[in-house]
Every structure is written in C-alpha cells, then in structure tokens.
Amino acid sequence: MSMQITCPFCGDRPLQEFAYGEVYDIPESITDPDERNLDRAFFYNNVEGVQREAWFHSYGCRRWIYIQRDTIDDRIVKHE
Amino acid sequence: MNEFQERKVKLKWHEPKKTYDVIIIGGGGHGLATAYFLATRHNITNVAVIERKYIGGGNSGRNTTIIRADYGIPEAMKFYGRSVDLYYELEKETDRWLMFKPKGMLRLMHSEANLTSSIKRAHVNSEWGHQTDILSAPEVARMVPELDMSGGGKYPVIGGFLHHEGATARHDRVNWALAEGANRLGAHIHQRTEVQDLIMSEDGSKVKGVRTNKGDMYADQVLCAVGGHVTKVTSMAGLRMPIRTHPLQAFVTNHYERNFDPIVASLTLHFYVSQTARGEMLMGAHVDRQPAYNYRAGYDFLQHCAHHAMTMLPFMRKLRVLRQWTGLCDMSPDASPILGLTPVDGFHISTGWGTWGFKAIPASGESLAATIATGQQAELIQPFGLDRFAKDRTMGDLGSTGTH
Ligand SMILES: Cc1cc2nc3c(=O)[nH]c(=O)nc-3n(C[C@H](O)[C@H](O)[C@H](O)COP(=O)(O)OP(=O)(O)OC[C@H]3O[C@@H](n4cnc5c(N)ncnc54)[C@H](O)[C@@H]3O)c2cc1C
Numbered sequence: 001m002s003m004q005i006t007c008p009f010c011g012d013r014p015l016q017e018f019a020y021g022e023v024y025d026i027p028e029s030i031t032d033p034d035e036r037n038l039d040r041a042f043f044y045n046n047v048e049g050v051q052r053e054a055w056f057h058s059y060g061c062r063r064w065i066y067i068q069r070d071t072i073d074d075r076i077v078k079h080e
Numbered sequence: 081m082n083e084f085q086e087r088k089v090k091l092k093w094h095e096p097k098k099t100y101d102v103i104i105i106g107g108g109g110h111g112l113a114t115a116y117f118l119a120t121r122h123n124i125t126n127v128a129v130i131e132r133k134y135i136g137g138g139n140s141g142r143n144t145t146i147i148r149a150d151y152g153i154p155e156a157m158k159f160y161g162r163s164v165d166l167y168y169e170l171e172k173e174t175d176r177w178l179m180f181k182p183k184g185m186l187r188l189m190h191s192e193a194n195l196t197s198s199i200k201r202a203h204v205n206s207e208w209g210h211q212t213d214i215l216s217a218p219e220v221a222r223m224v225p226e227l228d229m230s231g232g233g234k235y236p237v238i239g240g241f242l243h244h245e246g247a248t249a250r251h252d253r254v255n256w257a258l259a260e261g262a263n264r265l266g267a268h269i270h271q272r273t274e275v276q277d278l279i280m281s282e283d284g285s286k287v288k289g290v291r292t293n294k295g296d297m298y299a300d301q302v303l304c305a306v307g308g309h310v311t312k313v314t315s316m317a318g319l320r321m322p323i324r325t326h327p328l329q330a331f332v333t334n335h336y337e338r339n340f341d342p343i344v345a346s347l348t349l350h351f352y353v354s355q356t357a358r359g360e361m362l363m364g365a366h367v368d369r370q371p372a373y374n375y376r377a378g379y380d381f382l383q384h385c386a387h388h389a390m391t392m393l394p395f396m397r398k399l400r401v402l403r404q405w406t407g408l409c410d411m412s413p414d415a416s417p418i419l420g421l422t423p424v425d426g427f428h429i430s431t432g433w434g435t436w437g438f439k440a441i442p443a444s445g446e447s448l449a450a451t452i453a454t455g456q457q458a459e460l461i462q463p464f465g466l467d468r469f470a471k472d473r474t475m476g477d478l479g480s481t482g483t484h
C-alpha cells in the first residue's frame with residue numbers, strides 16, 4: 001500500500017511515517033455506564049466506508065493528526 | 081468459481097427455495113464445513129449456503145494453507161488439535177484428494193526470549209498430544225540446509241521448534257470437497273447471491289430469514305460466516321462485534337527446483353514460508369496496520385517480507401515473484417475465534433478467524449453443526465462464545481496465531 005497522508009505541519013508524507021490511532025465512537029444508544037465501558041474495551045464500529053481516525057506522525061513532527069478515510073479503497077476523503 | 085472449475089467440481093445448482101431449515105451466509109470454508117457436518121452428522125439437509133461471489137473466493141481461497149495445533153492455551157490446543165485430527169482424515173472422509181501434506185512446522189529461534197517461550201510451548205503442546213520438539217542449531221541446519229544460520233549476521237539461529245503435525249492442503253480443494261459433500265446430500269449452494277438484510281421478528285429478538293438480490297428466503301436458524309464482512313451482517317441483527325477487519329497479504333515465487341519440506345517460520349522476523357505442490361515458495365507476514373476492506377496488494381509488504389525471507393534463506397534471491405494477493409481478516413481482540421450462539425434467537429456466528437482460521441475449518445464446522453442441530457453450544461467451543469467479553473473471560477492467545 002503506497003498511501004500518502006498530508007500532515008498539516010510537514011506536507012505530503014508516506015504512510016509508513018505514521019502510526020495508526022483509532023478514534024473510539026461508542027454509539028449513543030448504549031447508555032448504561034458498564035455497557036459503555038464494555039463497548040469501549042472490546043467492540044468496534046469496523047466501518048465499511050468513511051471513518052474518522054487519528055495518525056501519529058512518528059517519523060516527522062511527532063504530532064497527532066486527524067483524517068477521514070474510506071476503508072474500502074483507502075482514499076483519504078478529508079484532512080482535518 | 082469460473083466456468084472451468086464449475087464443470088470440474090460436481091455441484092448441482094438449484095433455484096432458491098422460499099424456506100430452509102438452516103441458512104448459512106458465506107460460502108467460505110467455515111460456512112461450507114457447517115453445511116457438510118449438518119448433512120453428514122445430523123441429517124439436516126434442507127440447508128442453503130448463500131455466497132455473494134463464488135465459493136472459496138474469500139479468505140478460504142486466499143490463505144497460505146498452514147495447518148497446525150501448536151497453540152498456547154489449553155482451550156485452543158484442544159480445539160485446534162481436534163481440527164488437525166479431522167484434517168488428517170479429511171481425504172478419506174470426503175473421498176477427495178485435497179493435496180494434504182504433513183511436513184512439520186519449524187520455527188526458528190533467534191534469542192533467549194524465543195528459546196524460553198518455545199520450551200514452555202513445546203512442553204505444553206507435547207503434553208496435549210501434539211508432539212513438538214526443541215532442536216539444537218546443528219539439527220536445524222541439517223533439516224534445512226538452505227538456511228543462513230547466521231541470519232545475515234543479524235539474526236543468528238540458536239535453535240528450532242519443530243511441531244511434527246504441521247501440514248498444508250490445497251485450499252480450493254478443501255472448500256470444494258466440503259461443498260460437494262453437503263450438496264450431494266441435498267444442501268443448496270447459491271452463488272452470486274448477496275445477503276442485503278436479515279428478516280427479524282417484530283421485537284428483533286429472533287431471526288426469521290434473509291433478504292437477497294435473488295429474493296427473500298426464510299429459516300429459523302441462520303449462521304453468519306462471512307469473514308471480514310461480519311460487522312455489516314451482524315449489525316443487521318442489531319449485534320455489535322468485537323472485530324476489526326485488516327487486510328493480510330501473501331505472495332508466491334516461481335518454482336524452486338528442490339524439495340523444501342518443513343514449513344519454516346521465524347519467531348522474530350515475522351515471516352513464514354512453505355513450498356506448494358507446484359514448487360512455488362509461498363510466503364506471508366503480518367496484517368496491514370490500519371483496518372480496511374481494500375484488496376490492493378502493495379510493494380511495501382513485498383519489500384519487507386522478501387527482505388526477511390532472503391536474510392534467512394539466501395537462495396530465494398534468485399526466485400521471482402509470481403503473484404501477490406490480499407484477504408480481509410476478521411481480527412478478534414484476544415486472537416481467538418468467536419463462535420456459536422448469540423443473544424438473538426436462532427442467529428449463530430462464526431468469526432474472529434483473523435489470519436488463522438483455515439486450519440480450524442473442520443472442527444469449527446463440526447461444532448457449529450452440533451450447536452445448530454441441538455440449540456446448545458457444543459462443548460469444544462464453549463470457551464469461545466460471544467458472551468466471553470462481557471464475562472471478562474477472554475481467551476488471549478496472540479502469541480500462537482502468527483498470521484498462519
Ligand atoms: C493471506 C492470508 C493467509 C492466511 N494464512 C492462513 C494459514 O496459513 N493458516 C490458517 O489456518 N489460516 C490462514 N488464514 C486465515 C484463513 O484464510 C481464514 O481465517 C479462513 O479462511 C476464514 O474462513 P471463513 O469461511 O470464515 O471466511 P471466507 O473464506 O472469507 O468466507 C466468507 C464468505 O462470505 C461471503 N460474504 C461476505 N458477505 C456476504 C453477504 N452479505 N452475503 C453473502 N455472502 C457474503 C464472502 O464472499 C466470502 O466468500 C490466512 C488468511 C489470509 C488472508
């Protein structure tokens with residue numbers, strides 16, 4: 001996979017310079033606090049489509065950046 | 081299946097019926113094995129396997145076909161051990177040549193940490209009846225003369241871990257043999273049929289059937305065995321899954337003219353290699369870091385994996401890459417499968433197969449068929465229910481899975 005991420009600080013950089021970071025998004029329909037903890041620990045949205053996620057620019061500016069990526073074709077839909 | 085294979089494999093095609101006793105979503109190894117065991121062990125043949133593309137077109141036809149039982153926790157050793165036993169009998173059982181070949185699985189140790197964990201594992205595996213021996217460095221060198229025992233000066237081989245039952249089989253043939261066996265006894269297989277929604281009871285507590293591009297079909301028992309696409313299908317039943325889908329790549333080279341027998345893996349370098357019946361060297365490594373549903377195979381992986389392989393096996397420098405491909409793996413958080421009953425009445429799952437589920441096809445099919453037939457979670461898979469996460473009874477076995 002030869003993907004590039006646009007870092008707002010460093011510009012277009014190859015994916016290999018970044019570490020993937022998940023953004024947890026527990027559905028609001030889960031209200032019980034224990035249930036929410038369980039969901040946070042083990043259950044995932046595993047989106048087939050566009051999802052918001054964080055990447056750590058470990059071989060660059062060492063800052064977290066946020067993007068929206070289509071998980072079906074790895075297209076970056078939006079750099080935040 | 082293309083036209084050629086459709087003629088070669090003896091399957092009968094049917095028009096979809098309105099109702100079945102059991103509907104299985106997903107024509108991968110796990111779905112087909114469940115149909116096979118329902119028919120052969122429980123005489124349940126009013127069954128449909130619904131596959132959106134062609135059977136064996138998912139991970140069950142994309143994997144590196146390694147079969148072994150050297151797992152790390154007793155529950156897993158028992159389960160995978162049963163599966164390996166069934167594989168050793170599967171040609172006789174299905175009356176088909178599956179190109180099943182016992183070759184032994186050799187893991188290279190490069191450090192003291194590798195050695196300590198391997199000795200522990202070898203003891204436990206052998207104790208459970210899956211003979212595994214620790215080899216000295218000279219024994220490893222004799223077994224695989226092609227190895228650079230200095231590991232390119234960086235990864236010296238200090239010993240080996242030999243799991244004698246390690247084997248491979250031709251994946252397509254396994255899928256087809258199970259499909260044929262189920263089909264012969266009456267199970268329907270519907271290819272190019274996609275489940276687009278589930279039909280649920282009004283209060284959502286029970287599954288009633290499936291909606292597909294070929295119409296609605298009803299059944300009181302539905303198994304979801306859709307590989308990496310599990311989250312989408314289970315959400316139709318209102319269930320969330322402890323699964324993330326990650327792509328896993330593999331590649332083969334052109335043929336190596338000598339016999340290369342054991343499957344060789346490195347405990348530090350995260351690659352493994354085996355020789356196919358055609359003499360090709362078949363290799364895999366690790367999943368892509370970010371979850372995705374992308375089938376694209378990339379140079380990045382190839383470079384990494386080839387570099388490690390050539391470090392240990394310098395002869396591979398002379399080989400050429402023939403094909404590279406990707407599968408979508410349903411990764412569970414504890415690296416164990418998630419099987420059987422769910423909170424939705426009549427709705428069963430087979431998931432969490434990640435990068436290690438090919439070897440599990442027979443035992444999982446056997447246990448899921450028993451679960452569906454009796455309504456009780458079969459004994460072998462009791463530790464692997466979906467309810468284990470809420471009960472804080474996870475089956476952590478990450479050290480055993482590798483990607484094979
Ligand atoms: C590169 C690679 C190497 C691997 N190596 C090994 C190995 O060496 N040893 C090992 O034990 N395991 C290995 N694995 C893992 C193994 O391949 C899988 O765990 C196993 O094949 C899973 O089988 P399955 O039947 O659950 O899924 P699949 O074989 O993926 O079958 C699921 C099927 O469901 C269908 N489907 C999906 N959605 C729908 C829908 N809505 N309606 C109808 N049908 C649908 C798909 O088209 C697919 O055919 C490897 C995997 C990969 C990708």
Ligand SMILES: [Zn+2]
Nearest residue numbers: 007010057061
């Ligand atoms: Zn940066």
